[in-house]
Amino acid sequence: MAFKGMAYYQKFFRRKGLKPVHATQRLKRCLTTLDLVIFGTGNMLGAGLYIVTGEVIRSYAGPSAILSFVIAGTIAFFSALCYAELAALLQISGSAYYYVYVALGEFPAFLVGWNLILECLIGAACAASSWSAYLNELVDAKIGNYTVEYLLDGEPWDSNILLPYPDIVAGIVSLLASMLTAIGAKATLRCNVVFVIVNILVVVGISVVGFQNGIVDNLTQPDGFFAYGVLGVLSGSGFCFYSFSGFDALSIAVEETENPAKSVPVATIISMSVTTVTAVISCLSLTVLRPYFNVDPAWSFLEAFETLNNSYISYALLICVLTGISALVVAHLFTMPRIALSMARHGLLFSCLATISQRTGTPVVTIGLFGIIPAALSIFIRFDVLIELLSIGIFVAHIAVVCSVIVLRNEKLDLATEQLEETLPLKRTTLSYRGGLRIRTESETEADLLKNKEEDDDDVDSNPGYKPVEVVNSWxxxxxxxxxxxxxxxxxxxxxxxxxxxxxxxxxxxxxxxxxxxxxxxxxxxxxxxxxxxxxxxxKGETNKRNFKVPGMPYLPGIVITLELLLMVNLKALAWLRLFVWSIIGKNYLIIALSISTF
Known part of the structure; x- marks a missing residue:
């Protein structure tokens, strides 16, 4: 029994070696620095403007939501530097999941990837629901009324979790976004260019009109600037952190970037700076335009601008908002399949999810399978329930990545060169995997299994790519x-x-x-x-030259961990419940996979 427990421990915390991906499993490198800046800005800007701002002002911080965005943006910026260092170093799709796999082990990496997949699914569902809500407002709620009348015989659902009616429009939006991401990364980024330009126009329009027609007293009346107290600012900061989660998508796209060592750090810094400034300005303009207790979380900007009694501004804003939210849906559905792809490559998810289309260079099977889930969530689950589930998975991933930077700074890494990728033979082509372990197929002999097990051992803890600074022996x-x-x-x-x-x-x-x-x-x-x-x-830190390094190691990462924990503990109970339940499900899945694997 003790031996089996030790075997589980070794399997759970074995680490991934730094071996290049075979050419048939690689994504197509086609993205430039400008592409990454546009993609990251589109991902973060949409979340901050249309999903988070109204909810933070109304339910968390009041007028002091401005400070919530400043705090969240500052913490996210330093956390993004850790992502940029590892993306420039490892240059493999998978982002937080892969970084944690290399630094901390298989089980921590699985939990990070497992929670990030759910975070992306919920984020896409929230964005699609918000898109539908804005469109329904445009047509004076005729879509909702028609659905209730003809599908539900005039009797809406009465539930604290389910919507009053099935939101068919939100489901269609989610499915269309999945189809767009399946076409290819370059096509997705071209659409994102339009989305980002429109988003910037929205920010400029909101700021100009809001400041011209706003009332400064709304910042302090009737309950003062800190309407929910200092703890409200911290709770709002934790919720606002979701607005800046888009920089994770930059490191996920690293395998499709032409020069990731240079492009990812530069794009991270630029997109984070642009997003923080625009989020703060937009929040300030909405706060002065509308008292915080009258802000509608679902369509905050449209509802606020309708009070100006200018239909042209309202319709123009609505079209821009729908375009911006579309960018957010696409960004989530672009990010999530690539996390699942990386996990499937390592055997932690079904191997079919690692299939890359030779025509488009995208993981079409993963996109198709996971594109259905956010569509279903957006059709049936209430927006306010979905939005409370956000952010906590991102905090878990960020803290794990910051820890990974500290760990890898104390090791010398010999990274394989790009030229080797074309000549390396592809392993694991005839074997199936569960829980990251090799499972013998019907055509495999005991001798083959023993030989392949030795190859697997070279691929994890004992990988020659890992060279600690001072090593006397393996122990x-x-x-x-x-x-x-x-x-x-x-x-x-x-x-x-x-x-x-x-x-x-x-x-x-x-x-x-x-x-x-x-x-x-x-x-x-x-x-x-x-x-x-x-x-x-x-x-003692490593002495190898790296393309990009986080300054102040390890003290700055330690401060980032402390601040992120501060925001994390102030999230609502429903978010913590989601984290524990989903993690327990993932843990049980991994244990079952290990129990049926060949040791």
Missing amino acids: TYMLDTTSINTWLLLFIIFNTAATAILINLPSKVKYPLLFWSMVAVGSIVFVIGLICFLSVSRA
Whole structure:
């Protein structure tokens, strides 16, 4: 039993080697720096403007939502630098999932990829629902009324989770976006050019009209600038973080980029800067134009501009908004299949999901399969329920990626060159995989299995591409890597506990003695976490030259982890419930896969 448990542990935390992808499984390199800037800006800008802004102002922070965007944008910027370093270094599609696989192991990578897939599905469903809501508003709710009358016999559904009627338009939008992403990355980016131009025009129009017709007193009346308090600003920041999740898509597209070592860092910095500025300006204009308690979360900008009694502005804004939301739907459905593609390549999902169309150079099977799920969600689930489920999966991925940067900075990596990709033989072509493990097929003999197992061992922990800075033997290498990971895990656990105690609980305690006791306990826990992180900082960094490096290593990444945990613990309970339930489902799937695999 102990041996089986050790076998599970080794399988769960084995690490992926840095081997190039065979030519028949590679995506087509066709994207430039400008393409990435446009794609990243279109992804983030749409989310901040049309999905998040109204909800944050109305339900989380009030007028101080402006600060929520500033805080979220600043934290996301430094987190994006970590993504940019790893994207320039590894240059393989998969983004957070692949980076964590290389640095932390198979099980952490699986949980990151598993949650990111759900995050993209929910994000696409939210965007499609918002698109339908704006269109329904354009035609004076005739679409909704017609659906209720003819499909439901005039009796809408009464539920806190389901929509009053099936939103057929949202489902169609999601399916059309999936078809667009299946055509090819270049075609998708061409459409995104139009979307981004329209988005920028919307920002300019909103800002000019909003500031001209706005009332400055709306920033402080009737409940003051901090209508929901400081904790409201932090909660809003956690929710606003979703607005800046688009930089993850830049690193996912790295395998389709012509010069990823240069293009990804530059595009990340430019798109993050543009998105932060435009999000803050748009939020400010909406806040002065409309009192926060009158903002409608579903179609905030359109509803606010309708109060100006100018139909031309409203219709022009609506068309631009629909175009901008379309960019967001496409971006999510572009990102998600490439995460699933990378997981399928490594055997963590069904191998058919790794199929690349020779005609379009895209994972058409994955796009088709996962394109149905957001369509179904947007048809049946309420917008306010979907939107509360966002962000937490992104936080998990970002924290894991920041930890991966710290781990990989303490190793020397010998990366394969592009020229080798054309000549390397393709492995794992006749074998099926479950849970990242090789499963013998009917035509495979015991001798073949033993030989292939030795090849697999070369592909994970013992991969020659991993060369720690100071290695005496293999045990020293494992001990060094495990020590860094352990200290980082303890730092995250203690930091999360301290944040929850110091930020949330004391505000709900009425008795002074209990209040100060909790503050003392939280401070002690935080100091313990800080000591754990200082143990990580003692590790000697690698000396290899890299195209891009995060400054202030490891202290800046440590600050980013702390700030992201601060925003994460302020998310609503429904988001945490979604994280735990979905992660448990994924864990059980992986355990079942391991139990039926050949050790």
